[in-house]
Amino acid sequence: MAPEPPLLSMSGITKSFPGVRALDGVDLDVQAGEVHCLxxxxxxxxxxxxxxxxxxxxxxxxxxxxxxxxxxLRSPIAAMRLGIATIYQELxxxxxxxxxxxxxxxxxxxxxxxxxxxxxxxESTAQLLKRLGHPEIDPGRLVGDxxxxxxxxxxxxxxxxxxxxxxVMDEPSAALDPDEVDNLFRIVEDLTADxxxxxxxxxxxxxxxxxxxxxxxxxxxRAVARGLPAKSTPTSEVVALMTGRNVExxxxxxxxxxxxxEPVLTVEGLSRAGEFAPLDLQVRPGEIVGLxxxxxxxxxxxxxxxxxxxxxxxxRVLVDGKPLKPGSVRAAVAAGLGLAPEExxxxxxxxxxxxxxNVSVSSMSRFATAGWIDRGAESGAARAAxxxxxxxxxxxxxxxxxxxxxxxxxxxxxxWLLRGCRxxxxxxxxxxxxxxxxxxxxxxxxxxxxxxLAVLLVSSEVPEVLGLADRVLVLREGTxxxxxxxRELDEHRVLDLVMEGSPAS
Amino acid sequence: xxxxxxxxxDSTDKVPSAxxxxxxxxxxxxxxxxxxxxxxxxxxxxLIGGVTKPDExxxxxxxxxxxxxxxxxxxxxxxxxxxxxxxxxxxxxGAIVALASVxxxxxxxxxxxxxxxxxxxxxxxxxxxxxxxxxxxxxxMVPFIATxxxxxxxxxxxxxxxxxxxxxxxxxxVLDLGERxxxxxxxxxxxxxxxxxxxxxxxxxxxxxxxxxxxxxxGNAEAARLAGIDVRRQRLYLYLLSGLCCxxxxxxxxxxxxxGQNTNGNLYELDAIAAAIIGGTLLTGGRxxxxxxxxxVLIFTTITNIFALNNLQxxxxxxAKGAIIVAAVLxxxxxxxxx
Numbered sequence: 068m069a070p071e072p073p074l075l076s077m078s079g080i081t082k083s084f085p086g087v088r089a090l091d092g093v094d095l096d097v098q099a100g101e102v103h104c105l106x107x108x109x110x111x112x113x114x115x116x117x118x119x120x121x122x123x124x125x126x127x128x129x130x131x132x133x134x135x136x137x138x139x140l141r142s143p144i145a146a147m148r149l150g151i152a153t154i155y156q157e158l159x160x161x162x163x164x165x166x167x168x169x170x171x172x173x174x175x176x177x178x179x180x181x182x183x184x185x186x187x188x189x190e191s192t193a194q195l196l197k198r199l200g201h202p203e204i205d206p207g208r209l210v211g212d213x214x215x216x217x218x219x220x221x222x223x224x225x226x227x228x229x230x231x232x233x234x235v236m237d238e239p240s241a242a243l244d245p246d247e248v249d250n251l252f253r254i255v256e257d258l259t260a261d262x263x264x265x266x267x268x269x270x271x272x273x274x275x276x277x278x279x280x281x282x283x284x285x286x287x288x289r290a291v292a293r294g295l296p297a298k299s300t301p302t303s304e305v306v307a308l309m310t311g312r313n314v315e316x317x318x319x320x321x322x323x324x325x326x327x328x329e330p331v332l333t334v335e336g337l338s339r340a341g342e343f344a345p346l347d348l349q350v351r352p353g354e355i356v357g358l359x360x361x362x363x364x365x366x367x368x369x370x371x372x373x374x375x376x377x378x379x380x381x382x383r384v385l386v387d388g389k390p391l392k393p394g395s396v397r398a399a400v401a402a403g404l405g406l407a408p409e410e411x412x413x414x415x416x417x418x419x420x421x422x423x424x425n426v427s428v429s430s431m432s433r434f435a436t437a438g439w440i441d442r443g444a445e446s447g448a449a450r451a452a453x454x455x456x457x458x459x460x461x462x463x464x465x466x467x468x469x470x471x472x473x474x475x476x477x478x479x480x481x482x483w484l485l486r487g488c489r490x491x492x493x494x495x496x497x498x499x500x501x502x503x504x505x506x507x508x509x510x511x512x513x514x515x516x517x518x519x520l521a522v523l524l525v526s527s528e529v530p531e532v533l534g535l536a537d538r539v540l541v542l543r544e545g546t547x548x549x550x551x552x553x554r555e556l557d558e559h560r561v562l563d564l565v566m567e568g569s570p571a572s
Numbered sequence: 573x574x575x576x577x578x579x580x581x582d583s584t585d586k587v588p589s590a591x592x593x594x595x596x597x598x599x600x601x602x603x604x605x606x607x608x609x610x611x612x613x614x615x616x617x618x619l620i621g622g623v624t625k626p627d628e629x630x631x632x633x634x635x636x637x638x639x640x641x642x643x644x645x646x647x648x649x650x651x652x653x654x655x656x657x658x659x660x661x662x663x664x665x666g667a668i669v670a671l672a673s674v675x676x677x678x679x680x681x682x683x684x685x686x687x688x689x690x691x692x693x694x695x696x697x698x699x700x701x702x703x704x705x706x707x708x709x710x711x712x713m714v715p716f717i718a719t720x721x722x723x724x725x726x727x728x729x730x731x732x733x734x735x736x737x738x739x740x741x742x743x744x745x746v747l748d749l750g751e752r753x754x755x756x757x758x759x760x761x762x763x764x765x766x767x768x769x770x771x772x773x774x775x776x777x778x779x780x781x782x783x784x785x786x787x788x789x790x791g792n793a794e795a796a797r798l799a800g801i802d803v804r805r806q807r808l809y810l811y812l813l814s815g816l817c818c819x820x821x822x823x824x825x826x827x828x829x830x831x832g833q834n835t836n837g838n839l840y841e842l843d844a845i846a847a848a849i850i851g852g853t854l855l856t857g858g859r860x861x862x863x864x865x866x867x868x869v870l871i872f873t874t875i876t877n878i879f880a881l882n883n884l885q886x887x888x889x890x891x892a893k894g895a896i897i898v899a900a901v902l903x904x905x906x907x908x909x910x911x
Contacts, residue, residue: 376798400800414798417791419858428788429799431781438780482799 072135074099074264075120075151075233080129082115089115090126091288097233102255102265104275104297107285107309113268116285117235120266121153122146144173150232154222154239162211167192169210170225195224198257200250216247223254233264240274252278272302284308317506318534319513321554325537326353329387331521332404332490334373337382342368343545345382350490350521355512357524357536357553359561365545366525367409370492373523374406375399386490400429405483407476409494409525415479422463422470423449426481452481456511473497473504480511490521497531509535529558541565606852609903610867617871621878628881636760642873643766644669644824645843646866650773651817652844653865655810657777659790659857660715662814664704664722665844669837671726672696672822677739677832686745689826694819700726701815705808719811723841730834739832749827762824769820774862786810790857846893847872850900871896 073096082090090112097103107113118124120131122140131138133149140146146153160169167189168175176187192206201220204213210221219239226234236255240248255265255278269275275282279297283290284305292308330349338345343365350356358366371377373384378394385391392398408414417425426449427434434445446463453463458470458477467478476496483491493512497505512535516522526532532539533553541549541556541564549564621629628634648665655662675681676693684691700722707718741747748754749761756764777783785806788796797803818837825836849855850871851864872893879889 374798396797397800397802406798408798413792413794415795417788417795417858419791420787424784424787428784428796428801431784435781438782440779440781440784442779 071098073097073132074134076132076135077116077120078130078132080116080119080126080131082119082124082126089288090119092129093285093288093290094293095283095290096294097264097266099232099264100259100262101280102259102267102278102297104279104282105266105268105285106275106282106305111285111309112288113285114237115288117153117237117266117268120146120151120235122151147229150230151235152226152229152231152233153235154219154226154237156237156241160210160218160222160225163209165207165209166196166204166213166221166224167206169221170195170206170228172225174228191228192224195227196220198227199223199254216243219243231263233266234258235266235268237268239267240269240271248274272305317509319510321513321537322353322517326351328352331387332373332523333385333388335382335385337369337372337379337384339368339372339377339380343372343542344547346547348523348540348547350523352489352519352521353516354538355516355522355524355536357526357532357539358542359526359529359532359539360542360565364542364565366527366542367494368545369542370406370494370523370525371408373399374404374492376406400486400488403487403489404492405429405486405488405490406492407479407483407494407496409498411472411475411479411499415482416467416475418466418468420467422453422458422465422467422478425467425478426452426463426485429482429486448485449481452485453478455484456481457507471504472499472501473508476500476508477511480515484515488520490523491515493522493524493526495526496524497526497528505531529561533558533561607861607863607867610851610864610871614867614871614874617874617878621874621881624878625881629878632758634877634881636755636758636763638873638877639763639766640760640828641876642869643760643762644821644828645840645847645873646766646869647769647817647821647824648837648840649844649847649865649869650769650862651814652841653848653851653853653860653862654773654777654786655715655814656845656848656853656855657790657857657860658786658807658810659793660708660807660810661719661845661855662704662811663716663719663841664700664726665814665818666837666840667723667726667730668697668700668815668818669822669825669840670834671700671730671733672819673825673832673836674730674733674739674834675832676822677741677826678733679739682741682743685743689741689743689746690823693823693826694816697815697817697819697822698812699815700818701812702808704815705811708811709804709807727834730836734832734834736834741826741830741832746827747830750830762827765820765824769817770862770866777862782806782809787858790854790859792858843869843872846897850897 075095075097077093077095080090080093080095081088093112093116095103095105095116105113105116115124119126120140122143122145125141131140138149140149140151161172164172167185170192171188175183176191178184189206193202196202196204196206199220201217204217204220210218213221239251243251252274255267258265267275267279275297282292282295282297282300282305284292284295286309295305328351330351332350334346334348336345336347346369348356358369360366368377372379375384375391375394375396375398383390383393384399386402386404389402391402412418417428423446427445430448431440431445434441434448449463450461454461456477458474458481467475470478480491491512496512497508500508512522512524524532524536533556536553539551539553539556539561540547541561543565648669652662652665672693675696676689681688681692704719704722707713708715711718754761777786785796785801788799788801789803789806793803822836826832829836847868848860848865849868851861851866851868853860853865875892875896876889879892
């Protein structure tokens with residue numbers, strides 16, 4: 068493919084935001100008909116690069132060539148006109164419009180320029196959906212009523228409704244089941260066979276091996292490797308490029324003796340219809356129990372139900388043998404539960420506030436007399452909690468939004484530490500935390516457990532559950548299929564268990 | 573504690589250190605800039621008033637009048653500021669002021685004298701706030717809709733009570749409060765009430781758990797709920813607070829006008845929202861200051877006064893108000909995006 072000029076050639080792209088240089092001279096060449104994978108940790112600049120490519124961000128310097136001609140992508144529309152379509156991780160669909168209306172949004176088939184021809188729109192949408200292997204999606208349904216996987220198909224149909232030559236997919240498999248991933252790969256193969264180029268972003272190396280042609284690795288806003296062969300480059304080399312290190316995870320050691328004592332958290336027959344089957348589990352002080360399973364296996368729902376944020380259909384949650392009022396977060400918090408939720412920014416943090424106020428929000432009454440807050444005591448206690456978790460910077464007066472992902476997570480942990488919580492529920496604790504900071508977070512969680520906290524951990528990353536937890540419950544479609552000490556399991560065994568019987572295996 | 577393989581440094585820490593000045597200082601600076609710029613606008617207005625009508629504007633009586641007029645809407649704005657910081661809105665404040673003022677001045681109420689009028693005004697305000705709060709917090713209604721319904725109903729009820737007539741106050745104790753004899757060190761009692769409400773509002777917002785919860789609910793209601801805050805109860809309290817402020821304002825208006833009318837408090841909701849917004853309160857919630865809102869009220873009242881002294885009609889005043897709101901928000905957007 069070398070002699071042909073690349074379909075797209077970006078060179079020397081830089082982009083700065085206040086306080087951070089997101090892209091620092093990135094080059095990217097994409098050939099027609101190839102799957103070009105973009106790899107990098109969170110914060111490496113992948114999102115910024117694809118937003119530049121989509122015309123959503125303007126680069127500070129650098130040039131973009133499209134079939135050898137220099138172009139300026141002033142807006143998303145300009146990029147679309149060239150034939151560049153982007154499917155973002157957060158799907159940008161309008162929930163209250165139908166599938167067909169979403170697919171044709173902005174370029175509706177019309178009569179006399181403004182009367183929308185609904186039938187024509189539905190028919191062409193149905194054709195696109197058929198081409199994508201999902202003829203069962205009704206073009207007339209509201210997008211908000213569809214599953215995440217189907218919404219993604221609609222998003223793809225929208226991209227294909229334009230005369231697309233290059234399609235950017237940002238972690239398209241993140242929300243998909245294994246069989247849906249297979250369908251996605253089939254679509255990608257069809258597209259490339261037609262000469263469409265695909266820029267594919269994923270964290271999953273095995274996917275890149277399966278469908279990728281070439282790989283560009285980003286690190287700290289630079290392309291540290293360009294056009295590596297996707298199938299033959301050793302994993303260790305790719306990981307080393309991404310991290311500057313050769314190991315991906317560093318886990319703290321487990322204590323020699325298994326935790327004893329009465330369980331502090333007991334879950335009895337807890338269930339929610341359509342989410343997870345009746346579940347029993349116990350967590351002792353000092354113990355870390357992990358729930359492993361795929362997206363959609365009910366992991367987050369279990370944690371949120373234990374925490375009272377969702378009301379269970381059956382069963383109950385006991386702390387120290389005393390049942391909690393079902394469906395009450397306040398009762399759970401009062402009994403000593405604390406949750407570090409999956410969506411840290413949306414569910415845990417007050418982004419406009421300082422670290423201190425984020426840390427003290429669950430313990431305010433402790434520093435207050437008749438509602439009047441002793442701010443000296445408050446900030447002293449917050450400072451102590453922040454220090455104990457070695458959160459950086461160690462000045463708790465800074466706004467929480469200026470912290471890195473790992474330190475924001477520590478702020479959430481500090482909140483529960485300050486509250487004196489006894490059971491910590493961790494939902495995807497290292498999401499959005501880069502590999503370097505993960506090891507530190509694992510060490511913090513282990514240390515809290517050693518100090519007597521009971522921890523219930525949920526993660527989609529199997530190595531994380533196996534490395535951090537003492538005991539692991541493997542979930543498949545809302546049912547626990549296996550329970551074992553973590554040291555008796557390995558990643559392959561767990562993946563076998565979670566996919567057993569599913570069409571993909 | 574446990575031996576763990578030496579944790580590598582957190583490589584994304586460069587974000588805060590890249591900005592040379594600590595971010596908290598930038599925030600503090602910005603807050604100061606906002607307050608200072610509002611004070612600057614107020615100073616310019618006073619200058620304009622002093623130049624165009626030197627004798628009338630700077631006259632003690634006129635300044636007392638400006639502050640008295642600011643008191644009524646000012647008390648309403650303090651309550652409104654809390655509601656907006658919590659991510660809500662209260663469109664019914666003007667109508668509640670009207671209803672409270674007419675209910676407190678009916679012949680039957682006036683028989684109970686000073687205490688009866690004060691109690692009724694406050695009780696009607698709190699009662700309306702309770703209805704708003706229950707509908708929003710426990711009925712799951714959108715604040716815009718619930719308070720819009722209250723606006724219509726309260727105005728209707730006020731008209732029904734008065735039948736469109738002005739209800740003159742005959743209780744001397746109430747009327748005396750508006751007389752010059754009762755001024756304390758030259759300050760009208762109404763202004764002292766406004767000052768007290770402002771001070772208490774500032775303390776509650778900045779120094780109490782109630783204020784923290786208000787900010788938390790407005791900044792991120794889901795995070796507040798998962799942190800163990802009773803978000804619904806907090807919302808109820810906030811609309812009660814706004815109703816209480818309306819009740820107090822209604823009493824001040826009765827003193828000021830010497831009567832109760834169903835047309836009282838017309839468009840107060842817009843004035844209060846506008847004052848809070850130009851004072852820097854985010855309409856999306858999570859951020860706002862009492863000082864900013866009060867300065868916003870003083871700016872609007874001063875403009876009205878200057879225009880009246882210069883014989884400019886209210887249509888011109890309204891146009892100027894609109895322009896000021898737009899200018900203030902544009903300036904704020906600029907300071908927000910450059911920091």
